[in-house]
Amino acid sequence: MTTRTDALPTQEMTINMGPQHPSTHGVLRVILTTDGEVVTRAVPDVGYLHRGLEKIGERVTYAQYMPFTDRLDYLAAMNCNCAWAWAVEKLAKIEVPERAEYLRVIVCELNRISSHLIAFGSYTADMGAFTPFLYGIREREHVNDLFEMICGNRLTYNYARVGGVSGDAPPGFLEKTKEFLDYFEPKIDEYNNLISYNKIFVHRLANVAVIPAEEAVAYGLTGPNLRGSGVPFDLRKDEPYSVYPKFDFKVCVGTGERGTLGDCFDRYMVRINEMRESIKIVRQAVAQIPDGPVLAKVPRLFKPPVGEVYFRSECPRGETGIYLISDGSVNPFRLKIRTGSFVAMNIFEKVTKGLMIADIVAVIGSFDIILPEIDR
Amino acid sequence: MEALAISLVNAVPLLAGVPLWAVTLLLMVVVAAVILVFALTFEGVGSLVLRKVAGDIQARIGPNRVGPNGMLQFLADGVKLVLKEDLIPANADRLLFKLAPYFAFVGSFAAFVVVPFGVGLIAADLNIGIYYVMAVTSLVVIGVLLAGWSSNNKWALLGGMRAAAQIVSYEIPVGMALIPAVLIAGSLSLQDIVRSQSGLLGIFGWNLFHNPFTFFSFFLYFTAAQAETNQTPFDLPEAESELVSGYNVEYSGIRFGLFFLSEFGDMFIVATLSTACFLGGWNVPFFNAGTLPWIWGNLFSLGVFLAKAFTMVLIMMWVRWTLPRLRVDQLMRMAWKYLVPLTFVNLLGVSLWLLVFKGKGIPAMIASLFG
Numbered sequence: 001m002t003t004r005t006d007a008l009p010t011q012e013m014t015i016n017m018g019p020q021h022p023s024t025h026g027v028l029r030v031i032l033t034t035d036g037e038v039v040t041r042a043v044p045d046v047g048y049l050h051r052g053l054e055k056i057g058e059r060v061t062y063a064q065y066m067p068f069t070d071r072l073d074y075l076a077a078m079n080c081n082c083a084w085a086w087a088v089e090k091l092a093k094i095e096v097p098e099r100a101e102y103l104r105v106i107v108c109e110l111n112r113i114s115s116h117l118i119a120f121g122s123y124t125a126d127m128g129a130f131t132p133f134l135y136g137i138r139e140r141e142h143v144n145d146l147f148e149m150i151c152g153n154r155l156t157y158n159y160a161r162v163g164g165v166s167g168d169a170p171p172g173f174l175e176k177t178k179e180f181l182d183y184f185e186p187k188i189d190e191y192n193n194l195i196s197y198n199k200i201f202v203h204r205l206a207n208v209a210v211i212p213a214e215e216a217v218a219y220g221l222t223g224p225n226l227r228g229s230g231v232p233f234d235l236r237k238d239e240p241y242s243v244y245p246k247f248d249f250k251v252c253v254g255t256g257e258r259g260t261l262g263d264c265f266d267r268y269m270v271r272i273n274e275m276r277e278s279i280k281i282v283r284q285a286v287a288q289i290p291d292g293p294v295l296a297k298v299p300r301l302f303k304p305p306v307g308e309v310y311f312r313s314e315c316p317r318g319e320t321g322i323y324l325i326s327d328g329s330v331n332p333f334r335l336k337i338r339t340g341s342f343v344a345m346n347i348f349e350k351v352t353k354g355l356m357i358a359d360i361v362a363v364i365g366s367f368d369i370i371l372p373e374i375d376r
Numbered sequence: 377m378e379a380l381a382i383s384l385v386n387a388v389p390l391l392a393g394v395p396l397w398a399v400t401l402l403l404m405v406v407v408a409a410v411i412l413v414f415a416l417t418f419e420g421v422g423s424l425v426l427r428k429v430a431g432d433i434q435a436r437i438g439p440n441r442v443g444p445n446g447m448l449q450f451l452a453d454g455v456k457l458v459l460k461e462d463l464i465p466a467n468a469d470r471l472l473f474k475l476a477p478y479f480a481f482v483g484s485f486a487a488f489v490v491v492p493f494g495v496g497l498i499a500a501d502l503n504i505g506i507y508y509v510m511a512v513t514s515l516v517v518i519g520v521l522l523a524g525w526s527s528n529n530k531w532a533l534l535g536g537m538r539a540a541a542q543i544v545s546y547e548i549p550v551g552m553a554l555i556p557a558v559l560i561a562g563s564l565s566l567q568d569i570v571r572s573q574s575g576l577l578g579i580f581g582w583n584l585f586h587n588p589f590t591f592f593s594f595f596l597y598f599t600a601a602q603a604e605t606n607q608t609p610f611d612l613p614e615a616e617s618e619l620v621s622g623y624n625v626e627y628s629g630i631r632f633g634l635f636f637l638s639e640f641g642d643m644f645i646v647a648t649l650s651t652a653c654f655l656g657g658w659n660v661p662f663f664n665a666g667t668l669p670w671i672w673g674n675l676f677s678l679g680v681f682l683a684k685a686f687t688m689v690l691i692m693m694w695v696r697w698t699l700p701r702l703r704v705d706q707l708m709r710m711a712w713k714y715l716v717p718l719t720f721v722n723l724l725g726v727s728l729w730l731l732v733f734k735g736k737g738i739p740a741m742i743a744s745l746f747g
Contacts, residue, residue, distance in 0.1 A: 128701025134434040
């Protein structure tokens with residue numbers, strides 16, 4: 001007796017998602033094996049944006065590498081700039097003026113806000129609601145204006161310097177920052193009303209790609225992706241650097257409020273709530289910022305002592321760790337950069353098993369990956 | 377149409393020698409051309425309004441370069457679509473690939489024939505009007521499925537499959553939600569349905585206010601019809617962020633344009649059906665357009681009908697730019713587990729109401745209280 005499946009055998013379909021796909025947030029390629037709409041396997045294929053940033057680091061001096069860190073995560077260039085500066089300062093044991101540290105924290109947190117705005121916006125666009133994306137862009141413009149004011153650039157800032165920052169805040173910058181925060185804070189509630197708790201949106205995200213806390217730790221997730229699973233780990237608190245210990249803020253974690261702890265919705269909500277905490281930090285920093293110089297006297301060509309250093313800082317997409325080996329010359333002997341997005345790719349195949357094609361998009365968006373960070 | 381032809385022959389002595397069938401045929405072609413021009417104009421202007429509304433909702437400006445305030449953008453887009461290279465993928469099924477856009481376009485355009493634009497403004501007052509609309513708009517699904525299949529592209533195939541499942545599923549609640557209007561009018565003709573809603577100041581006769589069940593069925597119809605015509609939040613067949621562009625991903629030039637036009641046509645058909653079946657069609661509130669001279673009554677009712685229909689279109693656009701998209705299993709669950717049972721219960725409710733209250737609606741009963 002022939003059954004129907006014998007007469008009409010079905011087979012799984014392999015689909016190439018990317019590297020040119022609107023929802024892979026860049027040139028990520030995912031090889032999908034699908035059974036109808038159900039994805040049986042999704043393998044991420046990275047490397048389409050590899051520029052050899054680590055190797056370049058061995059060829060340029062410590063100060064010259066600063067602009068390259070802009071390209072490490074173009075949506076959070078300030079954070080990457082500062083991470084590099086902090087790492088080199090730790091290696092060369094350079095004292096940084098306090099005002100510079102405050103300015104760094106202000107721009108880092110502002111950049112975290114603008115980065116999370118893009119994460120929020122592009123995620124809603126992935127889910128089919130394009131309007132919140134443009135609202136996110138609208139608010140981000142204000143941050144860009146602030147950055148243009150302080151360093152002249154709107155995307156690749158190159159603001160931090162080894163030993164401080166490139167220039168002091170121009171007159172009016174701190175007031176403008178306060179104005180922006182006052183303007184922006186109520187907008188978060190607006191987003192929540194518009195989309196975050198929208199029934200369709202919640203249904204799309206809740207209980208999708210659940211990552212339990214142990215698994216998140218085991219796979220090395222960091223940043224909002226880890227906190228979304230309920231692990232209260234934030235380098236600004238747990239391994240404090242710069243002047244972060246002086247500020248009062250809360251570590252946002254996922255609560256499983258609409259589904260299971262560690263689902264896409266939790267990761268999304270962590271980012272929304274983190275914007276509020278960043279506002280808090282910037283407010284305190286603007287209020288407390290001391291006067292003084294913003295750049296320590298560091299020779300243009302300096303030779304750090306022989307040794308190695310690993311410095312990690314909390315970037316919008318997780319831990320950005322910079323591992324530097326110095327052989328005592330003017331350029332690093334070896335540079336290794338650890339980024340949150342790349343690590344998130346490890347768990348991708350595991351959590352996407354058995355989801356639907358639309359959920360793949362939801363998972364990619366919930367990790368808030370950015371391709372230059374993945375490929376470096 | 378033949379009656380109109382006879383009256384035309386009687387009115388114009390020049391036509392006396394021409395056979396009647398020729399006059400009728402000529403009339404048909406003229407009417408079809410008028411409708412086609414209207415449909416294309418609506419679709420062009422509709423796309424412009426859509427982009428302007430989108431711009432407004434999304435805190436940006438929208439098209440403002442071509443013509444005064446961007447008013448001629450749709451013409452530029454149309455010219456661009458016609459001039460673009462007509463690409464056919466190497467491994468596509470060429471015949472089906474070329475055929476698909478016509479199915480989609482004809483399906484949505486043919487429905488315009490029975491749209492009751494005014495007191496006497498209807499191309500063909502078929503006695504099976506609603507049934508006809510349901511039938512011809514089903515052609516769209518064939519076009520979409522063919523497009524998805526013949527493109528030889530996996531994303532397009534997924535889009536086509538989604539469209540087939542979705543449109544076929546949602547046709548049931550759409551039909552069931554429209555039947556209350558048919559029951560009240562006792563006719564399938566759209567013109568009869570509109571006429572049944574006149575009276576009572578031209579606004580309280582609307583089926584929307586007839587009884588609680590019809591009120592409910594308006595919203596059921598609107599929701600289901602959004603899904604049947606692939607509008608957000610049910611735009612899964614062309615889910616841009618998932619399927620790149622869905623079934624039409626391989627199409628370019630005017631073939632893509634036909635899909636685009638059919639989408640707007642569907643939008644307008646949904647708006648006209650909800651207007652005609654629930655919002656009183658061309659009935660003017662507080663005024664009887666039928667008492668006016670022919671030309672004024674028609675113009676007046678045409679304006680009212682278009683105003684109502686365009687309001688519905690604007691609401692659809694508003695929804696489109698606000699809501700995210702459902703997932704495919706959620707979409708199917710919504711159709712079969714919620715909309716289909718609800719529309720059946722609703723239909724039962726309307727039928728019982730008509731039986732118990734002898735066809736009278738709540739406004740009519742209130743009116744009879746006051747004599």
